[in-house]
Ligand SMILES: C[S@@+](CC[C@H](N)C(=O)[O-])C[C@H]1O[C@@H](n2cnc3c(N)ncnc32)[C@H](O)[C@@H]1O
């Protein structure tokens with residue numbers, strides 16, 4: 138179906154994005170000291186120490202494998218995500234950064250981010266990451282209230298999280314931290330105070346996530362049992378409005394649904410995803426979108442860390458999925474990712490991927506409700522009024 142769709146598209150009409158979204162490498166470290174009750178990321182707790190040299194060898198093999206599929210690309214961003222990458226030894230991070238540089242050209246201004254958990258913060262380790270080439274730190278603060286941190290099952294206090302942010306800011310050129318809001322029992326007034334405090338200590342970037350009840354988590358069981366007083370729709374909306382209002386006032390407006398930055402300080406890594414750029418993912422449970430524009434493949438690796446190790450040692454890669462995406466799948470993904478961004482999507486680029494334009498009736502209807510806008514240059518954006526309804530809007534447009 139993919140090839141047929143491509144053949145139907147007349148030559149000369151292939152429209153690439155006006156700017157190259159860049160090329161990124163995602164490295165997944167799948168271990169944590171403890172599992173947080175709300176989290177459904179691919180993270181595992183191990184009683185025994187992790188054999189890091191063995192993991193390094195496996196990461197090297199996967200990087201070589203993906204480099205063969207993406208020859209000639211220049212790496213604009215590397216992201217160590219987790220799990221808790223700040224549990225990795227700096228030598229492990231160094232070895233992976235080196236392996237990336239051996240396999241691709243790395244742009245001089247490449248962004249190299251590492252996610253850190255305040256529980257594993259230690260200045261010496263941070264300096265080691267910095268020496269390994271990490272130039273951006275993203276810290277999982279989650280809340281500035283001890284009571285809330287306890288409720289989230291976090292093993293650190295607010296004071297420790299604040300200290301981690303300070304240490305990080307003293308070592309890395311760029312830092313960010315994450316907060317989770319719309320927590321059980323949280324009022325808009327309490328969130329306003331907490332967010333104000335957070336923005337006062339924020340640098341150039343902050344991620345503000347609404348708590349989501351994910352399937353198969355302890356939070357889901359508690360929620361089903363009626364033991365989590367999640368904010369109702371009205372409170373949820375008030376929390377969202379407070380978030381937009383204060384962050385904008387403080388000079389960190391949202392550039393994506395949950396991400397806020399000063400102009401020019403956006404996470405380049407995430408921009409590659411949202412602008413539907415090409416990225417490879419290595420490590421257990423990592424995803425990738427690999428291949429030229431119009432010919433993207435969806436890749437995913439084995440999630441279980443030790444099974445991933447064994448597979449890489451046997452096959453030279455941990456992929457369990459490597460499938461061509463149809464034109465429709467690519468254009469749906471382009472829309473879904475791009476409309477998360479304040480900059481929106483280019484309609485011609487959508488059309489070139491999909492082979493057909495978005496339906497005018499849908500655009501006009503959503504515009505009349507004030508949920509989207511279309512500018513003269515042909516860019517479609519979700520308005521602040523439409524932002525809380527993003528999923529419905531995308532489903533409507535892509536239907
Ligand atoms: C995979 S975690 C990695 C960060 C690090 N392990 C930590 O917890 O500090 C990335 C971020 O996702 C967010 N997150 C995880 N589960 C979430 C959920 N159910 N709802 C909202 N945000 C969530 C948290 O803010 C977290 O910092």
Ligand code: SF4
Nearest residue numbers: 169172173176180220
């Ligand atoms: S939120 Fe972070 S520390 Fe907690 S389980 Fe998920 S990845 Fe691990």
